[in-house]
Amino acid sequence: MSECVMEEEERAESVVSSCVSLKTDRSKGHPLNFGIRPQGSPLNYQKRSASIGDSSCPKGEKKRRTELQTADLNNSVSQGGELQEVIEGHKMSLKRRCEHVTEGTHEAGSGTLLNKIYTELYITEGQSEEVDTQHEVRQLERTSKKNIQDTPIKCQDIFKVLSEQQRHIRVVLTNGVAGVGKTFSVQKFSLDWAEGLENQDISLVLPLSCRELNLIRDEQHSLLSLLHVFHPTLQKIRAEDLTVWKLLFIFDGLDESRFSLGFNKHQLISDVTQVSSVDVLLVNLIQGNLLPSALIWITSRPAAAHQIPPSCVDRITEVRGFTDSQKEEYFRRRFSDEDLSKRIISHIKASRSLHIMCLIPVFCWITAIVLEDMMTRDQRGELPKTLTDLYSHFLRVQIKRKKQKYGGKQRPEELTEADKELLLKLGRLAFEHLEKGNIMFYSEDLERCGLDVSEVSVYSGVCTEIFKRESVIFQKSVYCFVHLSIQEFLAAVYMFHLYTRKDTAVISQFLKYSEPIRFSGFAGLYTNNDPATSLDDFLRRALIKSLESENGHLDLFVRFLHGLSLESNQRILGGLLDQRNSHSETIQKVLNNLKEENSDEFSPDRSINIFHCLMEMKDQSVHQEIQEFLKSGKISKRELSEIHCSALAYLLQMSEEVLDELNLQQYKTSEEGRRRLIPAVRNCRKFVLAGSFLSTSHWEVVASAMTSNPSHLLELDLSKKQNLTDAKVKLLSSAMMHPNCRLETLRLRDCNLSEISCDSLASALRSNPSHLRELDLSWNQLKDSGVKLLCGFLQDPNCRLETLSSFRRGGHTGTTYS
Numbered sequence: 001m002s003e004c005v006m007e008e009e010e011r012a013e014s015v016v017s018s019c020v021s022l023k024t025d026r027s028k029g030h031p032l033n034f035g036i037r038p039q040g041s042p043l044n045y046q047k048r049s050a051s052i053g054d055s056s057c058p059k060g061e062k063k064r065r066t067e068l069q070t071a072d073l074n075n076s077v078s079q080g081g082e083l084q085e086v087i088e089g090h091k092m093s094l095k096r097r098c099e100h101v102t103e104g105t106h107e108a109g110s111g112t113l114l115n116k117i118y119t120e121l122y123i124t125e126g127q128s129e130e131v132d133t134q135h136e137v138r139q140l141e142r143t144s145k146k147n148i149q150d151t152p153i154k155c156q157d158i159f160k161v162l163s164e165q166q167r168h169i170r171v172v173l174t175n176g177v178a179g180v181g182k183t184f185s186v187q188k189f190s191l192d193w194a195e196g197l198e199n200q201d202i203s204l205v206l207p208l209s210c211r212e213l214n215l216i217r218d219e220q221h222s223l224l225s226l227l228h229v230f231h232p233t234l235q236k237i238r239a240e241d242l243t244v245w246k247l248l249f250i251f252d253g254l255d256e257s258r259f260s261l262g263f264n265k266h267q268l269i270s271d272v273t274q275v276s277s278v279d280v281l282l283v284n285l286i287q288g289n290l291l292p293s294a295l296i297w298i299t300s301r302p303a304a305a306h307q308i309p310p311s312c313v314d315r316i317t318e319v320r321g322f323t324d325s326q327k328e329e330y331f332r333r334r335f336s337d338e339d340l341s342k343r344i345i346s347h348i349k350a351s352r353s354l355h356i357m358c359l360i361p362v363f364c365w366i367t368a369i370v371l372e373d374m375m376t377r378d379q380r381g382e383l384p385k386t387l388t389d390l391y392s393h394f395l396r397v398q399i400k401r402k403k404q405k406y407g408g409k410q411r412p413e414e415l416t417e418a419d420k421e422l423l424l425k426l427g428r429l430a431f432e433h434l435e436k437g438n439i440m441f442y443s444e445d446l447e448r449c450g451l452d453v454s455e456v457s458v459y460s461g462v463c464t465e466i467f468k469r470e471s472v473i474f475q476k477s478v479y480c481f482v483h484l485s486i487q488e489f490l491a492a493v494y495m496f497h498l499y500t501r502k503d504t505a506v507i508s509q510f511l512k513y514s515e516p517i518r519f520s521g522f523a524g525l526y527t528n529n530d531p532a533t534s535l536d537d538f539l540r541r542a543l544i545k546s547l548e549s550e551n552g553h554l555d556l557f558v559r560f561l562h563g564l565s566l567e568s569n570q571r572i573l574g575g576l577l578d579q580r581n582s583h584s585e586t587i588q589k590v591l592n593n594l595k596e597e598n599s600d601e602f603s604p605d606r607s608i609n610i611f612h613c614l615m616e617m618k619d620q621s622v623h624q625e626i627q628e629f630l631k632s633g634k635i636s637k638r639e640l641s642e643i644h645c646s647a648l649a650y651l652l653q654m655s656e657e658v659l660d661e662l663n664l665q666q667y668k669t670s671e672e673g674r675r676r677l678i679p680a681v682r683n684c685r686k687f688v689l690a691g692s693f694l695s696t697s698h699w700e701v702v703a704s705a706m707t708s709n710p711s712h713l714l715e716l717d718l719s720k721k722q723n724l725t726d727a728k729v730k731l732l733s734s735a736m737m738h739p740n741c742r743l744e745t746l747r748l749r750d751c752n753l754s755e756i757s758c759d760s761l762a763s764a765l766r767s768n769p770s771h772l773r774e775l776d777l778s779w780n781q782l783k784d785s786g787v788k789l790l791c792g793f794l795q796d797p798n799c800r801l802e803t804l805s806s807f808r809r810g811g812h813t814g815t816t817y818s
């Protein structure tokens with residue numbers, strides 16, 4: 001081991017408690033540049049600060065101790081009080097920035113105290129699978145079940161070495177869906193540091209939001225000048241200071257960055273005064289070419305996290321939102337009126353979908369705003385139970401707040417023509433950018449939709465101006481909806497409005513199918529450009545459009561669209577939508593369409609959204625029938641329709657209990673119905689799939705069940721699947737290679753396996769050999785070469801296989817290994 005590596009390990013050891021062992025290969029292959037040791041690196045300080053992480057230390061005492069330690073550090077690294085002053089100045093400035101939160105309803109900087117409302121979040125080390133392929137609201141439904149195998153980690157500990165297997169943690173990547181609390185975590189971490197409470201071994205915490213960095217993406221900067229721009233209090237620091245201090249750079253919201261990180265091909269930079277573009281500086285920092293001892297924390301929504309190569313990351317964490325008790329804690333902290341918080345908590349507990357949604361803090365915030373308003377005024381209406389209900393109320397509360405704040409002659413509940421116009425322009429912005437997948441808008445984007453920037457800032461609860469403070473440095477403001485789901489809601493409001501106004505041009509453009517219509521139910525009914533005439537026709541075509549989306553980016557939009565067709569929801573919106581189309585016969589037609597929809601061509605995950613649309617329309621019949629079906633225990637007796645199967649798949653997937661066996665043949669339903677049940681494979685131990693034909697999207701769901709964290713699937717029986725092509729075996733084999741896969745039994749009897757398939761299986765078995773106990777390959781016409789490939793695996797010392805059955809059609813005997 002080279003000397004410099006040892007030095008790095010010593011440093012790593014020194015910042016955490018003494019029980020840490022250095023023996024690990026976790027950071028193997030990480031391109032850390034250990035060769036450059038910062039001059040006068042404060043090793044001594046770090047050793048002395050080892051007890052900082054001691055959570056048993058009372059807060060006051062901890063603060064006093066850490067203040068002494070920080071002072072000690074700063075004296076040792078700076079050659080005078082001047083730099084100490086710089087640090088103190090930076091701490092004060094950061095504290096000012098972070099101590100208040102802006103939650104959309106306040107002017108920047110004038111909001112609530114962070115420490116008053118901050119509620120501990122559930123953060124885990126590692127991350128759940130397939131987070132990047134599904135719409136975020138669907139992900140949250142899936143992640144709402146807490147996994148037993150998850151390792152929780154506290155926000156303030158993310159750079160600490162917590163187990164014997166870990167070594168120095170330099171780069172941390174924190175994933176999390178929109179609104180889950182990543183920025184709040186960054187803010188809390190920074191505030192605790194600035195107040196001298198946590199992580200005092202770090203000399204400077206330097207948050208840099210990617211939104212802000214976007215604004216200089218076309219400029220050239222050195223790392224030093226970048227810091228001067230974003231942290232003006234650091235004007236006095238020099239290049240040498242950066243190399244001796246322990247710095248933490250926080251890049252918040254990688255998903256919002258509009259620059260691309262080229263890790264493979266970029267200019268090498270190791271000097272903090274060398275000028276380049278922001279993306280190149282970032283890549284060099286992450287790779288450790290620039291300031292190799294600096295800590296880096298990157299936060300991102302899951303879809304963008306892949307930009308950072310795994311080899312550069314020492315720890316991945318995932319913000320999972322609030323656990324059930326944290327949800328309650330949130331509402332208790334938020335309201336000083338104990339009775340009100342109790343009533344809100346019990347309402348949320350009584351509504352399953354609201355309760356699930358509140359896993360994400362931003363939904364807690366929306367729910368808190370709506371329920372507080374409804375419960376504290378004299379109101380007779382029903383409390384919201386569906387998402388459309390909730391979001392309609394949210395919009396109404398925002399309108400009311402605006403009226404109270406800025407005055408106006410009419411009653412706060414009433415919408416003026418100007419209000420309507422403004423909301424619809426916002427809706428247009430939301431819709432046009434939702435289609436393109438955009439969540440951030442510049443003034444030009446607003447102007448294109450006829451929005452006056454000053455109007456938008458008045459609606460601060462709906463569309464937040466994010467760049468207030470920085471406007472001194474930058475001329476450009478950036479806007480976004482406070483949460484993607486609000487953008488989706490307003491987009492649906494806009495689209496529904498266009499429908500009621502018969503604005504066929506935009507509607508037809510939106511509904512245009514990407515391919516000729518292939519559905520049996522639709523054949524001959526429409527041509528691509530036919531305008532939607534009736535409400536049921538319009539909603540049906542919007543649904544198909546959403547089913548066609550690969551990542552489900554229109555799922556929530558289409559759910560809202562269905563919800564908005566109900567008069568009860570339109571009424572909440574106070575005249576924003578025309579109510580003339582919602583006759584009960586039309587509504588019944590829409591419901592029937594949803595129940596009879598043929599969606600066999602799409603992923604079964606997408607089909608579940610049809611059931612959600614039904615729920616948004618407050619049709620509980622399918623849900624109730626499935627609950628009765630489950631209670632009856634007679635699963636093979638009752639005939640199930642396709643929509644029943646989607647509802648069942650959803651309930652089984654979300655169930656707290658893991659199903660022992662999912663055998664598709666046991667259900668009395670059509671072939672499509674069986675395929676719609678497949679998402680339930682994610683929550684069962686044994687999956688039996690005989691007969692049914694599955695397309696790639698179905699196999700992908702099975703593979704995702706094998707790789708999810710944790711994976712419950714222990715036994716997979718695919719016997720008699722003659723159409724198990726090489727490509728599908730390859731998909732399954734790749735899933736078997738995944739470290740999360742725990743499959744113990746795999747039955748592939750009579751599957752017509754080719755040599756290529758045997759090869760894929762053999763490589764999977766070799767790369768992840770420790771789980772599989774039983775492999776049944778009987779009644780396949782395996783060639784000798786295929787058998788040889790598989791037998792190679794039997795010699796692997798890690799092979800745990802106990803039974804390998806390989807009868808051939810000719811009747812050779814199988815072999816049992818123990």
Ligand SMILES: Nc1ncnc2c1ncn2[C@@H]1O[C@H](COP(=O)(O)OP(=O)(O)OP(=O)(O)O)[C@@H](O)[C@H]1O
Nearest residue numbers: 103117118119178179180181182183184361362365
């Ligand atoms: N720990 C928390 N305690 C209390 N409220 C929270 C917490 N975390 C988040 N929130 C609420 O959720 C909102 C969204 O949080 P935040 O901006 O941190 O999410 P995010 O993960 O950064 O989202 P995005 O990816 O959309 O930027 C906050 O404005 C706040 O209302």
